[in-house]
Amino acid sequence: MQLLDPMLPDQFLVKRKVNENKDTFTLTLEPLEKKSFLYQPGQFNMLYMFGLGEVAISISGNSEKPLPLIHTIRAVGTTTKAMQKLKKGDVIGLRGPFGSSWPIIQAKGKDVIIVVGGIGLAPLRPVIYYILAHRQDYGRVSLLYGARTPEDQIYLNEFAGWQEKLDFFTIVDRASKKWNGDVGVVTRLIPKAKFNPSNTLAMICGPEVMMRFVSLALQDKGLIPEQIFVSMERNMKCAIGFCGHCQLGGTFICKDGPVFTYKEMKRYLELREV
Amino acid sequence: MTLKTLEPILAKHPLFNELDPQYLEIIVGCAKNVRFKEGEFILREGREADTFYLIREGKVTVDIYVPHLGPITIHTVAEGEVLGWSWLVAPYRWHFDAQAIVATRAIALDGKCIRNKCEENKAMGYELMKRFSSVIVQRLQSTQMQLLDVYGIRQ
Amino acid sequence: MENNSLIILAESLQLIFDNLNSFGYQTIAPTISENTIVYDQITKISDLPIGYIDEQTGGHYRLKKHSKPTFFSYTVGANSWKKYLHPPKVRLWQIKRKAKAMEFVSEETQPPKLAFIGVRGCELAAISIQDRVFLKDKFVDPIYSTRRKDIFIVAINCARAVKTCFCTSMQTGPKVEEGFDLSLTEILDDKKHIFLVKVATEKGREILKNIPYKVATKEDENIAENIIKTTAQSIEKKLDTENIKELLYQNYENPSWDEVANRCLSCANCTMVCPTCFCTTVQDTTDLTGEIAERWRSWDSCFTSDFSYIHGGSVRVSTKSRYRQWLVHKLGAWLDQFGTSGCVGCGRCITWCPVGIDITEQVKTLRENNG
Known part of the structure; x- marks a missing residue:
């Protein structure tokens, strides 16, 4: 068989594992053989644990310095819980990158509003890195981050840097008295973001219900569905459009998405069980 | 002449945005300037709800005290927002604690005073009720979203 | 010659x-x-x-x-x-x-x-x-x-x-x-x-x-x-394909899905006999020593609850949503995805449906209740 097999993983060495919070961790991965790896912010890889299975995980590093690969993973299922036990020096399988990307080029010369919830910050971190590296190419950039509790927030050690160059606001659903930030839902941060609605792109990533309400709130602020981008999630087995699991209407999330305009997804976000 | 100076401040607050100046004049009569130190309680659960606050500067947490866990913050109120609406409906009792977590300046509005004025002037009462309904609905919608615990792990 | x-x-x-x-x-x-x-x-x-x-x-x-x-x-x-x-089942690697x-x-x-x-x-x-x-x-x-x-x-x-x-x-x-x-x-x-x-x-x-x-x-x-x-x-059976994609896309919430869902057993027979249905799942296995792992691919069906599972549960919980997914995909979304219909008119899904649900009748019903 002479064909390049898109279903066969490459081997990646775990260089580092950092716990972000009690169930979320970040892996730094170096290829064992492959020499180069290119990806765009928003794309994902399929990570394989020996004998257990594969999961789709977005890439969270700096796309302009693609290797080593950075993946932030939440331990929620059998495979991701096993990944939580990985140590430096372990080897995992990896295929990718797959999928569409955030509109970082289209956003040049515009204001940008990034709204993320929970682990949804991870797929947008490459966008943040890109904007920080090309800050002068963008207008006002707001990053609104909602988390469950202060303890659930990830990438804490980067907050100071983001605060400096972006309009960065965080909010949590509930907190102890140790927290002196905002408490409430992420849409409450939107009034703090300053942008010119006619020259802005919004990028949203989080649970579907959160993306629905954020999209509505941004439209109330004058954005149109073409200016809003969302990252969708569905079951994925193959990542290359063959297994059929990630279909949503006329699209496959794995190859047409995961990043779509809200215009494309509006209908499906409004429908139930699609 | 505190009354005179409070009117433009009230007019600037989003709650009274574009309110009929006649009503504003009436409301000013129930208003006073207040300051809270960091850590000071503004409302206490179970006490009579006789006042509400338009926050001008600072930040206030709305908390529930849970044995074992201590106070849990479920909502924060900051500049341009409104603290308290239990003064509006019987039995006029606070359901949560509210604490200034930084030095906070606010306009305190006497709930009983406003209720009485609204009884006298139904048109103003309806206008204020509409504005407060919007505050209440937003809080309720936020609470429902928080209850969903969308970022939590579902078992 | x-x-x-x-x-x-x-x-x-x-x-x-x-x-x-x-x-x-x-x-x-x-x-x-x-x-x-x-x-x-x-x-x-x-x-x-x-x-x-x-x-x-x-x-x-x-x-x-x-x-x-x-x-x-x-x-x-x-x-x-x-x-x-x-x-139906093949080892990938x-x-x-x-x-x-x-x-x-x-x-x-x-x-x-x-x-x-x-x-x-x-x-x-x-x-x-x-x-x-x-x-x-x-x-x-x-x-x-x-x-x-x-x-x-x-x-x-x-x-x-x-x-x-x-x-x-x-x-x-x-x-x-x-x-x-x-x-x-x-x-x-x-x-x-x-x-x-x-x-x-x-x-x-x-x-x-x-x-x-x-x-x-x-x-x-x-x-x-x-x-x-x-x-x-x-051939007596007919399926009117005129504007069928639009018909299906506009009728996600048509009440006739409820009626068919009452009969559908969610058994997946239609997808197994369909000559175009291509969905698969994978199984990862190891041998007893734990030294050799394999990945197998096998036919899957959008009628199973696992099919749309994401963290926390299935996206398509009801039979109605699964039948709708199958039909909207087969006759509608397929056109967007691949430029052809996913149905060839072989009738297998009708014959092998244990309760005799007829894809052509379902389209007819949707057309009658369109809007």
Whole structure:
């Protein structure tokens, strides 16, 4: 068989594992053989644990310095819980990158509003890195981050840097008295973001219900569905459009998405069980 | 002449945005300037709800005290927002604690005073009720979203 | 031998089998197993379901003897050629655990060269649809591609249709138009039992080597055309495809989905018998020593609750949502995804539905309740 097999993983060495919070961790991965790896912010890889299975995980590093690969993973299922036990020096399988990307080029010369919830910050971190590296190419950039509790927030050690160059606001659903930030839902941060609605792109990533309400709130602020981008999630087995699991209407999330305009997804976000 | 100076401040607050100046004049009569130190309680659960606050500067947490866990913050109120609406409906009792977590300046509005004025002037009462309904609905919608615990792990 | 339209005796079909076998093809053709037509490897034409016809309606299938010794008077069974090109279960790869690494072993197996004999119009269309899915998209499926490469196809023009057939609505049959090496029309009357053979490829011409033939006359051609025309006219079932994508996209919330969901058992039969359904899942396994892991791919169905599972639960919990997903995809979204319908009008999903749900009736119901 002479064909390049898109279903066969490459081997990646775990260089580092950092716990972000009690169930979320970040892996730094170096290829064992492959020499180069290119990806765009928003794309994902399929990570394989020996004998257990594969999961789709977005890439969270700096796309302009693609290797080593950075993946932030939440331990929620059998495979991701096993990944939580990985140590430096372990080897995992990896295929990718797959999928569409955030509109970082289209956003040049515009204001940008990034709204993320929970682990949804991870797929947008490459966008943040890109904007920080090309800050002068963008207008006002707001990053609104909602988390469950202060303890659930990830990438804490980067907050100071983001605060400096972006309009960065965080909010949590509930907190102890140790927290002196905002408490409430992420849409409450939107009034703090300053942008010119006619020259802005919004990028949203989080649970579907959160993306629905954020999209509505941004439209109330004058954005149109073409200016809003969302990252969708569905079951994925193959990542290359063959297994059929990630279909949503006329699209496959794995190859047409995961990043779509809200215009494309509006209908499906409004429908139930699609 | 505190009354005179409070009117433009009230007019600037989003709650009274574009309110009929006649009503504003009436409301000013129930208003006073207040300051809270960091850590000071503004409302206490179970006490009579006789006042509400338009926050001008600072930040206030709305908390529930849970044995074992201590106070849990479920909502924060900051500049341009409104603290308290239990003064509006019987039995006029606070359901949560509210604490200034930084030095906070606010306009305190006497709930009983406003209720009485609204009884006298139904048109103003309806206008204020509409504005407060919007505050209440937003809080309720936020609470429902928080209850969903969308970022939590579902078992 | 430049003529592309030939007449051979019915029994000469054996010579086609023999030639194919001698060229290294495994000959796969209809045969009978457990009282149904299946596709399997046979080398003798006596193993064809000679003299059999089928009877099919919603949830009903019977194979019956009839008076004439025809070779191809039945229509399609539950099997389709999909099982050879897109196997129900296939190993994708194996890995051996090494000290500080893993050794991936891609599957190198060379599948046998296959000749499909008796492929009908709807089935040719189904193969072409799966070609589109697996070979002509962003990625190429190496498994499908390897198996598909050397397939030899002998198509058959249907001389009979059953009540579940609606290929005429989907423009896939009964006449076979393209996608084959040779096509046959079976002609049996008082005097003769012959095939009119159309040669579509050089490969096809080669296989006919040494087989006695005569050049088909205009009259022979007319007889064959008439057989096909009569079959087409006998097809009663219709599916109105006009603006069907828009119809489906606009009717996600049509109440008629509730009605069909009350009957649907979510058993997945329709997706298993469908010659175009391509969805799969994977199983990851290890051997007892834990040293060798494998990944297997097997057919899956959008009717299972696991199918749409994401962290926290299934996206499509109700039967209604799953039936809707299947139908909207098959007849609507498929057009957006691949530029063709996903339905070829073979009627298998109607016959093999245990409660006889009829895809054409569902479209009719949606049209009646449109809006």
